[in-house]
Amino acid sequence: MANIQARFQLDWPGFTLDIDLALPGRGVTALFGPSGSGKTTLLRCVAGLERAPQGFLSVNGEIWQKDNYWLPTHQRPLGYVFQEASLFPHLSVMGNLCYGMKRSANVQASALDKPIELLGIGHLLDRKPDRLSGGERQRVGIARALAVNPRILLMDEPLAALDIKRKQEILPYLEHLHDALDIPILYVSHSPDEVARLADHLVVLEGGRMLANGPLAETLARLDLPIRLGEDVGTVLDAKVGAIDSDWHLARVDFLGGSLWAREHGIPIGRHVRVRVLARDVSLAQQAPGQSSIQNVLRGRVDAIGNDGHPGLALVRVRVGDSMLLARLTKRAVAELGITLGQELWVQVKSVALME
Known part of the structure; x- marks a missing residue:
């Protein structure tokens, strides 16, 4: 209230x-x-x-x-x-x-x-x-x-x-x-x-x-009014540092819906953090990706599809557990993948900004 x-x-x-x-x-x-x-x-x-x-x-x-x-x-x-x-x-x-x-x-x-x-x-x-x-x-x-x-x-x-x-x-x-x-x-x-x-x-x-x-x-995450976080639209996830990979200087952050790997910044395990994911760094696939440089792959469900600022682009909102991510795709890609509301897809996150 x-x-x-x-x-x-x-x-x-x-x-x-x-x-x-x-x-x-x-x-x-x-x-x-x-x-x-x-x-x-x-x-x-x-x-x-x-x-x-x-x-x-x-x-x-x-x-x-x-x-x-x-x-x-x-x-x-x-x-x-x-x-x-x-x-x-x-x-x-x-x-x-x-x-x-x-x-x-x-x-x-x-x-x-x-x-x-x-x-x-x-x-x-x-x-x-x-x-x-x-x-x-x-x-x-x-x-x-x-x-x-x-x-x-x-x-x-x-x-x-x-x-x-x-x-x-x-x-x-x-x-x-x-x-x-x-x-x-x-x-x-x-x-x-x-x-x-x-x-x-x-x-x-x-x-x-x-x-x-x-x-x-x-x-x-609203598609009717995309709000730019600086250079692009995106979402913010509440998370905790769940593990540290010291060999590769990476930190695993766990949120409601999954986990993401980000660059390690010396934040201890268990610390609450926020994770910013920009729409330009998210891609979607119908099949589980094979070997790829993208290390963050999640399973999600399409929650909404909306127009982006350019007539050839679309924003797709994907629910991953209880969290939301935005992906920017060309409308041709949306059509070729046959993306529809409620469809389950693989979500690939190329880059993550970790904020303590």
Whole structure:
């Protein structure tokens, strides 16, 4: 059952936000879409920084906006993380964290312990912001947002200002937050990698309106609205590392429906991972493949067939156990193989992207 209900309408010159959303009350919901699609505006409406007349907002049973009632931002129990940490330069890290607590009178000093541990900033507490890296500053900014013991965390492209190295540094901490926090996180991002790695739920926006809203894997597998994860459409599987082949530097990842081999990245057996499989890396066969360079072969059933972006191409959705994969085929191949709904086929996966 959805625990966040949000309905906003704003009319500005050249832009209209018209949103009616039901979202889960825990986990990471990614707000995804091109620039100007309304992601940040929606986040600001939830925070109360933009006031949408006659809007409605309920967060885990608490009404923050309804009819003429509107709870001001400073009274909303939320944390907000911006693209830039915007720390006070004259205060230490600890001083910045304590300052963030002042707006919440009922929060005890011990409330800082968990954010400090989760973000790994205990050794930075005495430093001033000018002695922190970009990734460290952003981790402090996130800890400051959590210091108020929020009931929802809003994150507006928190990694956008960081280079690739700093993004890779901070992503494991964001994954840790995902596992450790029992509150909903609304996460605005342009990055397909961040969405695939962090999100449980996906909202796709375009032109101020919602195009899709649902669990990540299910939404990515929709054929009526193929969503590109960067350069191509594809699906994301929740999996665990089941075995390591040290001789060939490969890891076997097990998911609901089968197993796939991927390049080994030092992730221990038993660790939860996500696997991204792009449609261009999946092929289908009527008969079990013989000797081939493709090491990942699964048995699946055709679940849906749809059009792709080119008139000569099709997307075929295949159910493998309880999981879904997408395959891009030419329409001629679909016809020659006689692919129909419900047909059992062999699924060959050429390449797998492993995300810790």
